[in-house]
Amino acid sequence: MATLFSDLHLHSCLSPCGSDDMTPANICGMAALKGLQIIAVTDHNTALNLPSVQKCAEAYGLLLIPGMEITTREEVHCLGYFPDVDTAVRFSEMLRGHMPRAKNRPDYFGHQYIMDEEDGILREEDELLIGASDLPFTTLVRVIRDWGGVPVPAHINRGSNGILINMGFIPREAGITAVEVWRDLPCPAGEQTGRTVLHSSDAHYLEDIYEPDVTVRLPEPTVEAFLSLLREGST
Numbered sequence: 001m002a003t004l005f006s007d008l009h010l011h012s013c014l015s016p017c018g019s020d021d022m023t024p025a026n027i028c029g030m031a032a033l034k035g036l037q038i039i040a041v042t043d044h045n046t047a048l049n050l051p052s053v054q055k056c057a058e059a060y061g062l063l064l065i066p067g068m069e070i071t072t073r074e075e076v077h078c079l080g081y082f083p084d085v086d087t088a089v090r091f092s093e094m095l096r097g098h099m100p101r102a103k104n105r106p107d108y109f110g111h112q113y114i115m116d117e118e119d120g121i122l123r124e125e126d127e128l129l130i131g132a133s134d135l136p137f138t139t140l141v142r143v144i145r146d147w148g149g150v151p152v153p154a155h156i157n158r159g160s161n162g163i164l165i166n167m168g169f170i171p172r173e174a175g176i177t178a179v180e181v182w183r184d185l186p187c188p189a190g191e192q193t194g195r196t197v198l199h200s201s202d203a204h205y206l207e208d209i210y211e212p213d214v215t216v217r218l219p220e221p222t223v224e225a226f227l228s229l230l231r232e233g234s235t
Contacts, residue, residue, distance in 0.1 A: 002221045004037040005212035008065060009079065009154065009180060009200035012041050014049045015069075016110035016130055019205045023119040024049060026206055028056035035212035038221070040065035040200075042079055044129045045099060047092035048114050050085045055117035063221050068092060069154055070144075071130070072137040077154040077161040079180060080144040081230065083223060091147050096127075098135050104128040137163070141174045150178065150230040155202060156191060158182035164191060177233040196234050 010027055011018035024041075031039050039062055041053045047068050057064035066088035067081045082088040104112055104126055112125040135143065141151040153163045153170060156179050163170055170176050170191060178196035181187045201210045218225040 002218050003215050004063065004218065004221060005035055006038045006214055006216045007031065007036055007201050007203065007210040008038070008040040008042075008067070008198055008216075009069070009202045010039060010041050010209065011069075011202070011204045012043055012049045012053065013111065013113045013115065014046060014125065014129070015043045015204070016104060016106075016112050016128070017204055018043070018110070020111055020113065021206055022204065023113075023115050024052040024056045024117055025119045027053065027209070028060045028062055030206045030209050031062055032060040034209060036062065036210065038063040038065065038216060038226070040067040040079075040081065042067040042069040044069050045071060045092075045095055045131075045133065046125070046129050047085070047088035048125070050088055052115050052117040054085050059117075063223070065223055065226055068095075070095065070135075070140060071132045071161070072140050073132055073134055074137055074167060075132045075161060076137050076163045076166050078137065078140055078144075078163075079152040079154045080149045081152065081227060082147065082149040083227060087147060087149070091144075091149070095133060098133040099127070099129075100131045102128040102131055137167070138171055138174050141176070150227050151176065152178045152180055152198065152230060154180050155182045156180065157185050157187040164188070178230040194233050196230050196232070
């Protein structure tokens with residue numbers, strides 16, 4: 001059994017709300033410096049920085065869980081974790097067809113940089129990434145699973161985009177087996193029972209990446225083992 005220090009909800013500089021310093025190499029370097037072993041970069045409605053993050057993670061000896069933070073039609077944030085970077089990127093391309101066509105305003109929302117593994121800017125995404133998709137929550141959950149991923153409602157007890165704040169409940173028919181709980185706020189025990197519970201930083205700045213105080217226990221340090229943990233829920 002492997003016990004790994006983790007932070008499984010990080011935003012790169014491709015998220016307009018993410019700091020320009022949240023580059024692939026900076027994220028992985030800071031995670032390694034802090035002693036983390038498993039991370040997930042989960043940009044808003046896109047996975048286009050994951051290929052570079054993967055290369056940096058490998059260079060620093062980190063296990064990368066490919067992910068995204070997707071906004072549903074109800075404006076609920078839901079993390080999607082995928083079996084590999086290629087799947088996440090292709091899902092990202094599919095999702096683009098479900099997003100509103102709005103141009104980003106870097107002066108207002110922030111830049112959206114797609115980077116290489118040496119932190120060079122490949123290009124700046126000009127379509128705004130933080131809008132809501134047209135996919136209802138239950139539909140998004142099904143689609144993520146169809147692509148081999150696992151849906152995890154994000155920070156369910158925090159902010160206007162947490163599902164308990166936004167909708168008031170987690171739909172039973174969605175069959176949710178894992179949730180992310182903001183550990184500094186109370187959360188109903190009933191929404192955690194029987195589910196794998198994640199605690200992550202939702203870091204938009206390098207200094208907010210977690211210190212090594214949250215762990216994930218896996219039978220082996222692989223993406224598939226992590227996804228299996230999420231699918232199985234908890235007793």
